[in-house]
Structure formats: structure tokens, C-alpha cells
Amino acid sequence: MTALTDILQGERVGHHRPWPRLSVTPQTWRAVAGEFAAGRLALLGIWGDAGATPKMEPMVHMAIMEENSGDIAVVSLACADGTYPSVGAVHPPAIRLERAIHSLYGLLPAGAPDMRPWLDLGFWDVQYPLGACEPAPTDRPDYVFLPVEGESLHQIPVGPVHAGIIEPGHFRFTAGGETIVRLEQRLGYVHKGIESLMTSATIETAAKLAARTSGDSTVAYSIAFARAVEAALNLEAPPRAQHIRALMAEFERLANHFGDVGAICNDASFSIMHAQCGILRESVLRAADACFGHRLMMDRAIPGGVACDLAPDGANLIRRTLQEAAQRFAGLIELYDNTASLQDRTAGTGIVRTEWARQFAAPGYVGRASGRNFDARKTLAYPPYDRLDFSVPVMTAGDVNARIWVRIREVEQSISLIRQILESLPDGPIANPIGGGSGEGLALVEGFRGDVLAWIRLEDMRVARCHLRDPSWLQWPLLEAAIEGNIVADFPLCNKSFNCSYSGHDL
Amino acid sequence: MRRTLLESLTHGPLTETAPSPGDAALAELSASLERTARRRLGRSLAIREVDAGSCNGCELEIHALNNAFYDLERFGLRFVASPRHADVLLVTGPVTKNMREALERTYLATPDPKWVVALGDCAFDGGIFSGSYAVTGGVSRVVPVDLHIRGCPPSPVEILKGLIALLDMQTVKRP
Numbered sequence: 001m002t003a004l005t006d007i008l009q010g011e012r013v014g015h016h017r018p019w020p021r022l023s024v025t026p027q028t029w030r031a032v033a034g035e036f037a038a039g040r041l042a043l044l045g046i047w048g049d050a051g052a053t054p055k056m057e058p059m060v061h062m063a064i065m066e067e068n069s070g071d072i073a074v075v076s077l078a079c080a081d082g083t084y085p086s087v088g089a090v091h092p093p094a095i096r097l098e099r100a101i102h103s104l105y106g107l108l109p110a111g112a113p114d115m116r117p118w119l120d121l122g123f124w125d126v127q128y129p130l131g132a133c134e135p136a137p138t139d140r141p142d143y144v145f146l147p148v149e150g151e152s153l154h155q156i157p158v159g160p161v162h163a164g165i166i167e168p169g170h171f172r173f174t175a176g177g178e179t180i181v182r183l184e185q186r187l188g189y190v191h192k193g194i195e196s197l198m199t200s201a202t203i204e205t206a207a208k209l210a211a212r213t214s215g216d217s218t219v220a221y222s223i224a225f226a227r228a229v230e231a232a233l234n235l236e237a238p239p240r241a242q243h244i245r246a247l248m249a250e251f252e253r254l255a256n257h258f259g260d261v262g263a264i265c266n267d268a269s270f271s272i273m274h275a276q277c278g279i280l281r282e283s284v285l286r287a288a289d290a291c292f293g294h295r296l297m298m299d300r301a302i303p304g305g306v307a308c309d310l311a312p313d314g315a316n317l318i319r320r321t322l323q324e325a326a327q328r329f330a331g332l333i334e335l336y337d338n339t340a341s342l343q344d345r346t347a348g349t350g351i352v353r354t355e356w357a358r359q360f361a362a363p364g365y366v367g368r369a370s371g372r373n374f375d376a377r378k379t380l381a382y383p384p385y386d387r388l389d390f391s392v393p394v395m396t397a398g399d400v401n402a403r404i405w406v407r408i409r410e411v412e413q414s415i416s417l418i419r420q421i422l423e424s425l426p427d428g429p430i431a432n433p434i435g436g437g438s439g440e441g442l443a444l445v446e447g448f449r450g451d452v453l454a455w456i457r458l459e460d461m462r463v464a465r466c467h468l469r470d471p472s473w474l475q476w477p478l479l480e481a482a483i484e485g486n487i488v489a490d491f492p493l494c495n496k497s498f499n500c501s502y503s504g505h506d507l
Numbered sequence: 508m509r510r511t512l513l514e515s516l517t518h519g520p521l522t523e524t525a526p527s528p529g530d531a532a533l534a535e536l537s538a539s540l541e542r543t544a545r546r547r548l549g550r551s552l553a554i555r556e557v558d559a560g561s562c563n564g565c566e567l568e569i570h571a572l573n574n575a576f577y578d579l580e581r582f583g584l585r586f587v588a589s590p591r592h593a594d595v596l597l598v599t600g601p602v603t604k605n606m607r608e609a610l611e612r613t614y615l616a617t618p619d620p621k622w623v624v625a626l627g628d629c630a631f632d633g634g635i636f637s638g639s640y641a642v643t644g645g646v647s648r649v650v651p652v653d654l655h656i657r658g659c660p661p662s663p664v665e666i667l668k669g670l671i672a673l674l675d676m677q678t679v680k681r682p
Contacts, residue, residue, distance in 0.1 A: 064661045123604040131638045165556045168606060189605045190560045193639035208635055215660065216566025234643050259570075270513060278574035279521060285571070295662060296564055335508055418654035503562045 004066045004073055005042070008032075013076065017231040020160070021061070021074040021179040024408035026203050027086050029077045032064060042361035044085060044444070045453050045469035046097040048105035049076075050131050058107055058131065060084050061467075063442065063453060065361070074455070079107050086112035086260035089365075093360045093474055103133035104195075114142060115149055119188035119506060135229040139429040148174040148182050156488065160189045167502035171491075178487040183480045189364060191506040194205040198466040203229055203434065204302055206463045210454070211299050213468055214504030219245075219252040220447025221468065222301035227382070231441030232458045233434055239426040241305030242383045247421050248288070248297045248306075249447075255284040256448040257407040257414075260499050261307040264404055265336065267492040268345040275331050280325050287321040292315065307430025315422050322415050329439075333408055346401040350494035354396060360478055363450020363471035365410070366498055368394050376446035388420050398482075400497040405477040425502075436461050447471065449501060470504030511572035516619040521575040526664050528672035552673060555593035555617065559610045559649075560576040560600030560642060565627045566604070569597065584670055590616040595673065601629040601642040604647050614650045622653040624669065631655050 010022035019034035025031075036040040050056065060080045065071065077084050086109035088095035093439035100107040105130035108115075110492075122129065124144070127136040154177050170186040187371035194213055198206045211218045223245050228286035230236060237245070262277025285295040291314035292300050300307050310318075336342065352362065357370035367374060375392040377385040393409035395402040441458045450471030457464040479498050483491060558566060572579040579585070580596040587593050590613045602610060614623070625646035633644035647650050656669040 121605045124640055125604075126640050133640075142665070160606065161557055161590075165566055165586060166560075167558050167561075167563055167566065168609065189609070190558065190600065190603055191605055191641050192560055192601065192603055192636045192638075197636065197639050197643075199665035203537065205635075210633060211631075212562040212564070212659075216560040216567060218562075218564065259567075272508065275575060276511065277570075282576050284569060284573050289662075296567065296660070297660065298564070335511055339508065345663060500562065503560075507599055 002062070004069075004071045008073060009077065010075065013440075015073065015232075015438065016442070017234060018488040019072040019074065019239050021076060021440065021444055024075045024077055026077065027088075029062075029075065032062065032075060033085070033087040033090050033094075036064075036087065036094075036437065041065065042474045043087070043091060043093055044072070044361065044451075045467070045473070046094055046101065047454075047455070047467040047469070048101040048130065050105060050458075051468075052369065056107060058082065060101060061105060061455070062087070062164065063469075064457070067080060067361070067374060067379075072380075072442070072444070075418045083108040083110045085110055086375060088112050088114070088214055091359075092482070093477065095475065097473060099149060103127075106130060106484060107131065119191045121186075121188050130199075132193060143186070143187075145172050145184050146182070150176065150181065152176060155182060161434070167246065168254045169502050172489070175237050175488055178489070180486055180491070183491075185476055185480060187476065187502060188506050190503045194463075194507045195467060196465050198244060199373065201272040201463050203458070203463065206466055207302055208299060210466075210468060214470060214501040215276035215296060215298075216256055217252065217449060217470075217501065217504065218296050218298045218478050220445050220452045221454075223249060223298065223448075224452040224468070225456070225466075226301050227304040227443035228441040228454040228456040229434065229458065231443060232439035232456055233437050233441070234439065235304070235432060238432055239384070240309075241430045241432075243421050243425050244306045244310060246388075247299055247310070247385050247418060248292060249445075250418045251288050251480050252297065253414050253417075254411060254449040255281050255288070256499075258284065258325075258329070258410050260496070261332075261336075261404060261407055261411075263499075264346070264431075264496045265342060265491065267496045268342055269385065270339065270342045272311060273336065276328070280328060280443060283321055283325055284497040287317055290317055299304050301371060302431070303436045305429070307431075308375045309430050310425075315425070318418065319424060322418060322451075326412075326415050329411060334410075336404070341354045343401065345357060345490070345493060346404060346497075349400045349490050350479075350497060352398040352478050352482045352485055354398060356478055356481055357398070361472045362478055363474055364446075364448070365403050366450065366475045366478060369391065370398035370408045371396040373404045374451075375443045376451040380444055382445070384424075385420065388417055400493055403497040449499065450475065450506075468504075470501050470507070472500040472505040474500075475500050476505060516656075521634060522578045522581070523576055525671065528667050528675050529665070540571075550592045552670075553585055553587045553592050554595045554597050554670075555587055555590045555598045555613070556599070557610055557613050558599050559606040559630070559646065560603035560636075561627060561629065562600075565599040565630075567658045568663050568666060569626070572666060577667060579667070580672075582671060582674060584674070590614075591618065593617050594621055595624045596621065596650070597626055598623060598646045598650075599626045599630050600677035601633040601636040601644060602646055603642050605641070607649055608641055610646075610649055622673065623650055624654045624673070625652045626656045626661065628657055628659040628667065632656055632658070652654050
């Protein structure tokens with residue numbers, strides 16, 4: 001008997017796969033929030049739903065997980081009067097998600113500690129675009145940053161346009177001398193309205209939008225979207241397609257981890273690592289281009305399977321690329337490990353405490369560098385990972401150094417996974433036809449940054465509602481916490497070690 | 508570290524031969540570049556990158572231009588941290604409404620003469636994001652664009668072709 005089945009009482013909604021969705025009362029909704037606060041359940045996401053059919057009552061959905069067993073469920077609460085009990089009131093990780101639901105749907109979390117808009121920066125012609133979608137009021141109050149009080153404090157506003165070639169967002173630092181007292185993020189600058197564009201779209205168009213939610217995780221998003229559609233329609237991709245998907249997913253992880261390890265060291269002014277890791281990243285992207293016809297492998301994983309097979313000589317090219325990359329990378333790890341001046345910057349910097357990682361169910365290397373032993377590939381063991389041999393590296397220091405080492409160990413695991421996939425690559429078709437029908441599906445797929453959640457409701461092969469939750473939603477707030485007490489000059493280093501997505505978050 | 512450095516010295520450079528400028532890019536540019544400005548700037552351009560709502564795919568490929576294979580700086584092209592230091596704004600994304608003002612202000616902060624390069628399919632006309640309440644629908648709706656580099660995302664070689672075309676305008680006769 002798990003905590004999930006203990007707590008959940010409600011009417012099971014049909015056609016939701018592979019995990020159940022239950023329609024619950026406000027009392028059960030509150031009880032679930034209490035379980036988060038007590039640390040017995042993990043929050044995976046909260047999202048609004050007004051549905052494509054005008055008759056449908058607005059509602060909020062919440063994906064929850066019992067971490068030890070990997071049991072997942074979705075609970076849904078109808079918001080007849082446009083409100084629902086705030087989860088953020090007792091469980092802070094929900095706060096931004098609820099603020100976003102309010103800005104997009106107009107649904108109010110009753111008792112919420114923070115009701116400032118999120119994603120809506122006051123530049124749209126409409127308000128509540130996924131809900132009432134009415135003309136935006138002209139007399140909106142200015143956005144107020146949280147107050148900071150104390151002697152001799154000063155503020156540093158940064159962004160949305162940053163100094164490097166990175167995505168836009170606003171950071172408001174309050175510092176006492178060199179030391180950061182508070183960082184407050186304001187995001188939403190790259191909000192493109194992807195979920196609105198997906199509503200009523202064909203599966204094909206929605207898949208393309210999903211692939212462009214966060215370009216560095218395009219493979220992970222495509223697989224998550226495809227798996228959600230397949231769950232909704234109760235079909236499976238053929239074994240060969242599942243292997244090719246995993247191959248691309250591990251390629252994406254390698255390319256990003258190589259890039260990140262180099263870029264983090266570069267932010268500590270150790271540019272030789274950046275140059276060397278850049279070569280490794282490029283070699284992976286070139287191999288991806290040769291094998292799958294696109295450097296970032298965009299639009300290659302599609303609902304039903306994959307769009308292209310591995311190029312004829314692809315397996316050999318991949319083996320050669322990996323052999324050389326593994327050899328070069330080993331030398332670079334040694335270089336990192338033996339450079340005290342570099343370690344001086346990364347060790348002890350930007351610590352995410354293990355209790356924070358647990359509370360936020362922190363995805364990816366952010367969680368795993370702070371003791372959270374979760375990897376969707378392992379815990380949920382979706383194919384083909386159920387048949388592959390790999391370990392999930394976990395560390396507890398929670399600093400920049402730990403986030404680097406988790407990546408290094410994951411690179412080693414990915415290289416081993418790719419070799420196993422190539423050895424066990426089954427023959428057969430690369431896609432199954434996706435017939436017709438309706439249904440609801442949920443998928444959780446481990447991207448390089450962490451688990452990407454995709455939820456979809458299909459009505460007659462059209463997307464009635466699709467929600468994509470980037471892992472960054474549960475990592476950005478931890479960056480605010482981790483940077484406190486560090487010096488301003490260490491922010492780029494910390495930020496890069498998180499490497500949160502702006503586009504995936506802003507959607 | 509010594510070993511890594513020595514290896515770099517003994518192995519030949521990874522940097523590859525430059526691609527020739529793209530024909531389409533040359534045609535588009537010949538209309539927009541002033542000869543005098545070209546003379547003044549010579550063969551060196553400072554680029555300020557502005558992400559105006561991209562999925563980050565274009566940024567990844569722009570980053571790649573700095574790696575050893577493409578080595579952007581050998582062409583006199585370099586990325587700068589401020590629009591005040593820039594000759595070229597390299598803009599990606601469909602220009603979200605939330606980024607429109609920031610893009611306009613970045614454009615105004617860039618000294619004349621300046622050029623705007625719109626990079627990627629969604630920077631061209633909004634691409635797949637067209638029609639959303641949250642996007643304006645392409646860079647040229649917000650600031651004047653001198654060159655479009657298409658692709659989703661364009662490969663580093665395609666980006667290089669476009670940027671080299673910007674530099675090579677001295678040799679092209681105006682129509």
C-alpha cells in the first residue's frame with residue numbers, strides 16, 4: 001500500500017493512460033497538498049484546463065508522484081467559481097505554477113501567498129489568453145519586486161538582454177557589498193503561447209511545436225510528446241523506434257553535457273576546457289547530422305515512432321565518434337580534477353541543500369547533485385531503458401562542483417548506453433500508424449536537464465489541450481536559494497551549472 | 508594541462524576552410540549596404556546577439572561558430588557584450604510581445620551605421636509561432652532587417668555564409 005492509494009479518493013476518469021486520473025473534491029486536493037508539505041509525495045506539475053469544448057468547466061490538474069515506488073497519478077479539481085485551494089500556500093514549489101495558471105487562465109488559487117502575474121509581463125493585447133481571453137486592462141499596476149530591507153544594500157538589475165549569447169530573462173540582485181542577499185528572477189520574456197497554438201492543432205503541428213519548446217532538449221520534448229500521444233491512443237512505438245529514440249536522447253545528453261562542462265569552466269575563466277569540450281560537442285552534433293539528417297535531431301522522434309532510420313553506416317560512425325570522444329574526455333576530466341584554482345571556484349559554490357532538492361523534486365543533475373535519486377529512465381524504466389544496464393550517479397554536496405561531476409558521470413553512462421543500444425538494435429519497422437481516436441495521456445521523459453512532462457487530451461485526433469512542463473520550473477527557484485550568500489561574480493558560474501531553460505519555462 | 512596544450516600544438520588545427528558567401532545573402536545585402544559605411548568599418552564587424560523569443564536552437568548554433576572548427580574570429584567577426592559596441596544585431600526568434608520593447612531599445616542603443624540580421628525561420632516571419640497572441644511575427648515587424656538567414660535552426664556553415672556575405676560586400680557591385 002503506497003501513500004498514493006491511501007490518500008486518493010475520487011472518481012477515476014476514463015481513457016487516461018498509463019497512470020490514472022481522478023476527479024477529486026477540494027478536501028482531497030488539500031490533503032494532497034499536505035502530503036507534499038509532509039514530504040510524502042512529490043509535485044510534478046500543476047496546470048489549468050479550459051478545454052476546447054466551450055461547455056467544459058474550467059479545471060486544474062496536478063501530477064503527483066510517490067518517489068520510492070515511482071507511482072504517478074493526476075488529480076483534477078473543477079473550479080466552478082474560478083478558484084481552487086492554493087497548493088503553494090503550504091508547498092512553495094507550486095507558487096510559480098499557480099501564478100502562471102492565473103495569468104494564463106484567470107483561475108485563482110485561494111489563499112496563495114503570492115498573486116503577482118507570471119509570464120504575463122503586461123505586453124499582451126489580451127489577458128487570460130487560455131481562459132476568458134478578454135482585452136487586457138490598460139491600468140495595470142507596475143510589477144513590484146519583493147522588498148529587501150537592511151543597511152547599505154544596493155540593487156543590480158540584469159536583463160532581459162544579457163551580455164552573452166543566451167536567452168532573455170530578468171534578474172534582480174540585491175547585494176551587500178559583494179555578497180548577494182537576494183536574487184529574484186522575473187521570467188516570461190520568451191513566452192510564445194505554445195500551449196495556445198497547440199489547442200485545436202493537428203498532432204503533426206503540435207509535435208513540431210513541442211520540438212521547438214526548448215531547442216537544447218528538442219529530442220526529449222519530441223519523445224515526451226510522442227509518448228503522451230501514444231498513451232492517449234493506447235499504442236506503442238515499434239521496438240526499433242524506441243531504440244533509435246533512446247540513441248538520439250543519449251546523443252542529445254552527450255552534446256549538452258559536453259557543452260555545459262566546458263561552459264561552466266569558461267565562466268570560471270578556464271577557457272581551455274571550453275575550447276576542448278566545444279570540439280567534443282561539435283563532433284557529436286556532426287555525427288547526429290550524418291546519422292539522422294539534423295544536427296539537433298529536431299522532428300526526428302514523432303508520435304508512432306521515428307521519422308528516419310539510422311543512416312546505413314551510422315553505427316560505425318557513432319562508435320568511432322564515441323571512442324575518440326571518450327578518450328579525449330578522460331584527459332579533460334583529469335585536467336579538471338587536477339586544477340586547484342578551478343576547483344577553488346566550483347567547490348562550495350552555490351549549494352542546493354538536499355532538503356530543498358527533495359522538497360522541489362528537483363529534476364536532473366540539480367537534484368542528483370543534492371542527493372535526490374531520481375531519473376525517469378531508471379525509476380519509470382520506460383522502454384528501451386528497462387532492458388539496458390546503467391547506473392544513476394548521485395552526489396550530496398549540492399555545489400557547482402557536484403553538478404559538474406554528476407554530468408561527467410552521466411556522460412560515461414550515456415556512452416555505455418549508446419554502445420548497448422547499437423548492439424541490441426532490433427530490426428523491424430520504425431513507426432506504427434497512429435489510427436484515430438480520443439483519449440488522454442501523460443509521459444515523463446528524462447531529458448539532459450531533467451524530466452520533461454507532457455500531458456495531452458486528444459479529441460478526434462485533434463489536440464484539445466496539451467501541457468508541457470519543463471524541468472526548469474522546479475530548478476529556477478532553487479537557483480534563487482542557492483545563490484544567497486555567494487558573491488555576485490559567482491552568479492554566472494552558478495547559473496551555468498544549473499543551465500535552466502528560459503524558453504522551456506516561458507513556453 | 509601541459510599535455511593538453513602540447514597536443515594542441517602538435518596536432519594540426521581543426522579549423523576548416525571558410526564557405527563562400529551565400530548567393531541569396533549577397534543579393535539581399537547588395538540593396539542595403541552603403542559603400543561608405545563598408546569602407547569605414549573595413550573587414551571587421553562586432554555582433555550583438557539578441558534572443559527575441561527563440562527556442563534556443565539558434566543560440567546553440569551561433570555558439571558553435573566560436574568553436575575550433577568554425578573559428579568565427581578569424582574573419583574579423585566577434586560577439587560583443589553591449590549593443591553600444593556593436594555594428595550588427597543578430598536577432599533570433601519570432602519577437603515575442605514580451606521582448607519587443609527590449610529589442611527596440613537594443614536597436615536604438617546600437618550606434619549607426621548598423622545592420623540587423625534576422626536568424627532562423629521564426630525570425631523571418633514568426634514561422635511556426637505565427638498567429639499566437641504572444642508574438643509579433645518576425646523581426647522585420649519591429650526593426651528594419653538587412654539580411655535574413657533561414658533555417659530551423661540554420662547550421663553554423665549557413666550562418667557563416669550569411670555573415671561572410673556581410674563582410675564581402677566591398678567586392679559586390681550594387682545594382
